[in-house]
Every structure is written in structure tokens, then in C-alpha cells.
Amino acid sequence: MRDVLSELIDILSLERIEENIFRGRSQNLGWGRVFGGQVLGQALSAAEQTVPEGRSVHSLHGYFLRPGDAERPIAFLVDPIRDGRSFTTRRVVAVQDGRAIFNLSASFQIEEEGLDHQDAAMPEVTPPEELLSEQELGKRYLARLPEAMRERIPKTMREKVVADRPIEIRPVDPVDPMNPGTREPVRRVWFRANGTLPDSRRLHQYMLAYASDFHLLATSMHPHGVTWMTPGMQVASLDHAMWFHRGFRFDEWLLYDLHAPSARGARGLARGRWFTRDGVLVASTMQEGLIRDRRG
Numbered sequence: 001m002r003d004v005l006s007e008l009i010d011i012l013s014l015e016r017i018e019e020n021i022f023r024g025r026s027q028n029l030g031w032g033r034v035f036g037g038q039v040l041g042q043a044l045s046a047a048e049q050t051v052p053e054g055r056s057v058h059s060l061h062g063y064f065l066r067p068g069d070a071e072r073p074i075a076f077l078v079d080p081i082r083d084g085r086s087f088t089t090r091r092v093v094a095v096q097d098g099r100a101i102f103n104l105s106a107s108f109q110i111e112e113e114g115l116d117h118q119d120a121a122m123p124e125v126t127p128p129e130e131l132l133s134e135q136e137l138g139k140r141y142l143a144r145l146p147e148a149m150r151e152r153i154p155k156t157m158r159e160k161v162v163a164d165r166p167i168e169i170r171p172v173d174p175v176d177p178m179n180p181g182t183r184e185p186v187r188r189v190w191f192r193a194n195g196t197l198p199d200s201r202r203l204h205q206y207m208l209a210y211a212s213d214f215h216l217l218a219t220s221m222h223p224h225g226v227t228w229m230t231p232g233m234q235v236a237s238l239d240h241a242m243w244f245h246r247g248f249r250f251d252e253w254l255l256y257d258l259h260a261p262s263a264r265g266a267r268g269l270a271r272g273r274w275f276t277r278d279g280v281l282v283a284s285t286m287q288e289g290l291i292r293d294r295r296g
Contacts, residue, residue, distance in 0.1 A: 037213030220268025
């Protein structure tokens with residue numbers, strides 16, 4: 001297992017400091033703030049560590065309240081709201097410097113047999129083996145920029161673009177973040193852990209929750225020819241919902257099929273569907289986020 005992947009697993013595992021209280025640290029992805037997917041995955045980890053064995057998360061709903069500082073620890077306070085015969089409910093508040101930065105509600109269920117159908121077909125796309133990774137694409141984009149423009153990008157961010165990553169991300173139809181053009185509000189991206197993961201269903205769910213925050217808001221900006229790197233754009237996740245339908249492994253390729261049906265009032269709405277390589281729908285997401293245009 002590669003070191004960067006081991007580090008992410010450790011970050012998502014958390015440190016238990018008291019009953020129902022956990023502490024986590026952060027990865028700095030280059031802009032100094034905590035990545036929303038990280039605090040989401042950590043909050044799910046905190047909740048699930050208080051849930052009896054044999055119950056798995058089936059849905060979660062979260063609100064991003066304040067930006068978090070990637071250099072400071074985060075406390076996760078778990079409220080064990082309910083333990084029923086079939087379902088368990090947990091509420092988690094992530095706190096930094098005495099203030100809430102994220103709030104999560106999650107529900108867990110025992111394994112049950114029941115009615116089963118899937119009315120969703122995976123789109124036909126280029127397989128991941130024939131695509132470049134975001135890391136490879138990032139190197140090309142940076143090399144293409146004039147030196148003066150490249151120097152305006154923070155050094156830590158430039159280093160992160162070319163550094164090893166815990167997750168392989170391969171866009172089907174890549175977008176140059178510095179010169180995006182306009183396109184339909186649709187995006188398809190392959191994801192896979194950059195190494196073999198332990199056989200822990202919970203860990204694979206934390207990893208998927210972490211990854212699910214990538215690319216949603218970017219899809220909502222496609223028709224407008226902007227990205228989070230466009231000067232004058234303020235972009236941040238506001239809320240996030242996720243439903244887990246079927247089992248999966250995050251160290252095998254999964255396709256994230258994204259569509260943004262609406263953008264208005266400085267907010268963009270996007271939804272995503274996660275498919276295994278053979279077309280099984282394993283999870284769904286919805287997110288609304290801030291896409292405020294301050295270009296004048």
C-alpha cells in the first residue's frame with residue numbers, strides 16, 4: 001500500500017479521545033482549507049465507530065458551516081440519537097476552535113433481504129486504462145501556462161497537482177481549469193484507490209464519501225465557462241447528501257456519473273451516481289454549493 005494512501009486511511013480512522021468524542025487531523029490539498037470530502041468522511045467514520053457491528057450506513061446528510069483550517073485538529077462530537085431494532089441514527093458535529101464547521105446526520109441499517117431493482121443504466125464511456133489521470137493532466141496544464149500566470153498559482157497548490165495521490169482520478173472528458181470553455185452540465189470520472197485497501201466495508205464507505213465531494217460543483221459551472229480557478233469565482237460546498245445502495249470495493253474502478261440540473265442565485269445543484277465497472281449502481285449523491293461570480 002502506498003504511503004499517501006496509508007496516510008489518508010489514518011486520517012479517516014480518527015483518534016478516540018473520550019466516549020463519543022474523536023479527534024482528526026487534515027491533509028492540506030494546497031489551499032490551506034480543509035477539503036469538504038475529508039471532513040465528510042471523518043464525520044461518517046466518527047458516527048460509524050459508535051454504531052453496533054452488523055449495521056451499515058445507508059444515507060447521510062451534511063451541511064458545511066464554516067471553512068476549516070487544514071493545519072489545526074478537528075473534534076468530532078457524536079450524538080447517539082437512536083438505536084432501534086433495525087436502524088441506528090447518529091448526529092455528528094465537527095468543531096474547530098470552539099465553532100462548528102460541519103454537521104452530519106447519518107442512518108445505519110442491519111443487513112436485510114428485500115425487493116431489489118435498478119432503473120439506472122451506466123453510460124457508455126471510455127475505459128479508465130485509456131485515459132490520463134488528473135495528476136498527468138495537471139502536469140500538462142501547468143506546462144502549457146505562461147510563466148507569469150503559473151507563478152500566480154500558490155506553490156503548495158502547484159506541488160499538489162503533480163504529487164502522488166491516494167486516489168486515482170481519471171476524467172472521461174477532461175476540462176482545463178484555466179481555459180474551460182462552455183459545455184453541457186455533465187461530467188463522468190473514474191475513481192479508484194491508489195493501492196489495495198483492507199477488507200473493511202466501513203473503510204470503503206469512508207473513502208467513497210471522501211471522493212464524492214470531487215467534481216460536483218465543477219459540473220454546475222460547465223455551461224458558464226468558469227471553474228474554481230477562474231479569478232473572481234468563489235466556490236464552496238454548502239450541503240451534501242448520499243445514499244448507499246449496494247456493496248462495492250473502492251480499490252476497484254468506479255464511475256462517477258455527474259449532472260447539474262440547475263444553477264441560480266449564486267448556487268449550483270449537482271447530482272451523481274456511482275457505478276461499478278460492470279454497471280451496478282452502488283451509491284447516489286446530491287450537493288448544492290456556492291458558485292458566486294465576483295468578476296465585476
